[in-house]
Amino acid sequence: MDDSTRLRESRMVFYRDDVARIDASLNELIQLSGARAALLVDREGHLVSRVGDLRSVDAETVAALVAGSFAATREMARVLGEEQFSVVFHQGKRDSIQLTLAGDRTILTVLFDDSTTAGMIRIYTNEAAKKLGGIFRDIESRTDDQRPAVTIGADFDVNAKDRLDSLFPG
Amino acid sequence: MVQFNLALREINCKVVYFGPGLSGKTTNLEVVHRKAPEEAKGTLSSIATESDRTLFFDFMPLNLGTVAGMKVKFQLYTVPGQVYYNSTRKLVLRGADGVIFVADSNPTKMEENLESLRNLEECLREQGRSLSEIPHVIQFNKRDVPGAMTSDEMRAALATDGAPCFEACANVGTGVVETFKGLSMLVLQKVKAMSEERLKSGTKTPTPENSGARAKPVETPLPGTRSEPLAAPRPLAIQRNAISMPETAAPAVAHKPTTTSVPIPIVPARAPAAAATAVPPAPAPTVATTTPPRPAPPPETRRAPPAVEPRATAQEPKRAPSPVPPQPVAVVRHTEARVISSGRKSRSMHPAVVWLAAAVVGAATAVGVMLALK
Structure with a gap:
């Protein structure tokens, strides 16, 4: 792996246009399917984007648990000799959650309740996952000159140290 | 990551x-x-x-x-x-x-x-x-x-x-x-x-003018974290306290015609009013540079969501048989209604109504001509 590849794989940058396209897909998904909310989570558990009603949900914790759950499922598939389990479904009494792989790096997470059906969710989630996969292919296919640098202020680390000291004084 | x-x-x-x-x-x-x-x-x-x-x-x-x-x-x-x-x-x-x-x-x-x-x-x-x-x-x-x-x-x-x-x-x-x-x-x-990767390799801080520049910067290895003292930020060619964040990527293959998202009319399962405005349009400037302008496809050709899409569209010729051809004006009005309300199909004129109106007008015209001949 050369240095350029290593660098590219050590960070992920979402530009505003990317997130707008992702949000459009997620909004379309929840409106067509009747889902309560949709989150896009990367494999490391970082939340990429979220839409819908998440007022009572700690989205970051859900994202971490989703990534863990999906990673465990993927490992299970590997042990069983399957290529992957691309969909994971957790059914509750009232609320349910479906996890679907979107592209290689992200997990499309759909929260829904009994006002819609698992079938509707599955149909539209598959469609949205394909669309999101296309968006991620676009992002990854950018050449270096199409990836504007992310430039942070020169005193970023000094400010960061101040913030850390104010969070944890003494 | x-x-x-x-x-x-x-x-x-x-x-x-x-x-x-x-x-x-x-x-x-x-x-x-x-x-x-x-x-x-x-x-x-x-x-x-x-x-x-x-x-x-x-x-x-x-x-x-x-x-x-x-x-x-x-x-x-x-x-x-x-x-x-x-x-x-x-x-x-x-x-x-x-x-x-x-x-x-x-x-x-x-x-x-x-x-x-x-x-x-x-x-x-x-x-x-x-x-x-x-x-x-x-x-x-x-x-x-x-x-x-x-x-x-x-x-x-x-x-x-x-x-x-x-x-x-x-x-x-x-x-x-x-x-x-x-x-x-x-x-x-x-x-x-x-x-700082780009800055170190000589690329200018991106601006709207140069963020899509053709010159390919040379990526250099990341510095080892341990060899650098904690409080020794390298001098940068950017203004202190300034943050320069390109929020959009340079247009190119990122918006291929095949993957460009075209606004799709939404048939909501819950909130009809919100649905029409919820999907923002595709990034128009980038699309315009790679594809010729074209009208959005009519809703029927994109998708027919189950249980919500009215079936009258496919059945309308059978439901309104008439020997008299529909008047052009009525057809135009019908077309306009469909285009204007793309994404809000509930407000479009029902096809059966259009055909019925055309039939009534045609019949009245025929009766009028017959009376005049007599």
Whole structure:
């Protein structure tokens, strides 16, 4: 792996246009399917984007648990000799959650309740996952000159140290 | 993997506490959670066994706040320390941006410390990474155990690569925050180094004019985190306190015609009024540069969502048979209604009504002509 590849794989940058396209897909998904909310989570558990009603949900914790759950499922598939389990479904009494792989790096997470059906969710989630996969292919296919640098202020680390000291004084 | 989300102006970093079983990883996380201010921390979640041993991981989000215009967030994880859970350890370690190795100061645990350190390097190697390229620190925990190894002994055994070391007694909360701060600074220095990559290779700070420049910058290797002093930021060719964040990528293959999202009329399952406005249009300027302008496809050709789409469209010729052809005016009005209301089909004129109106007008005309002839 050369240095350029290593660098590219050590960070992920979402530009505003990317997130707008992702949000459009997620909004379309929840409106067509009747889902309560949709989150896009990367494999490391970082939340990429979220839409819908998440007022009572700690989205970051859900994202971490989703990534863990999906990673465990993927490992299970590997042990069983399957290529992957691309969909994971957790059914509750009232609320349910479906996890679907979107592209290689992200997990499309759909929260829904009994006002819609698992079938509707599955149909539209598959469609949205394909669309999101296309968006991620676009992002990854950018050449270096199409990836504007992310430039942070020169005193970023000094400010960061101040913030850390104010969070944890003494 | 550090995530830069420029839409939310966020930087997300993943920090993992690694170490042998019962060395105090979860206790470290609990102390950080206890000492962090309420507004900065999220819920501390644990996937543990009934006897409180970590089964998969513990997790807590920590919001550092706004730093140089970006919201910096840490996701803190612990791994299960027991040898048995090697596969889950690898999963949690994937994509880590920083590692805190928690070692037990008890001399009888040194072999476990070394085994765990070897395991860490092996897990990273399997993921195509190495410990030397990841910011990491070593914590000598349980300094209060009787007969604890000296710091020098532990450093000689565990920090052969010169990693920063911290002493701690996590059970009483000492040294935990210092360890976390030390690692955080290394991670954030690396984040800054990533952002400087283009500057170091000679590329100007991007502006709307040059962000899509053709000149391909030469990527250079990341600097080693350990060789750089903590408080020695490199001089930059940018204004201090200024943050320059390109929020859009340069247009190119990112918006191929085949993958460009075309606004699609939405048939909502819940909120009809919101549906029509919820999907923003595709990025028009970029589409215009790669594809000829074309009208949005009519709703019928894109998709017919089940149970909501009216079936009258396909059946309308059969339901309104008439020997008299529909009047052009009526057809035009019908077409206009459909185009104007794309995405809001409930307001379009029903086709059967149009055909019926045309038939009535035609019949009246025929009767009028017959009367006139008589």
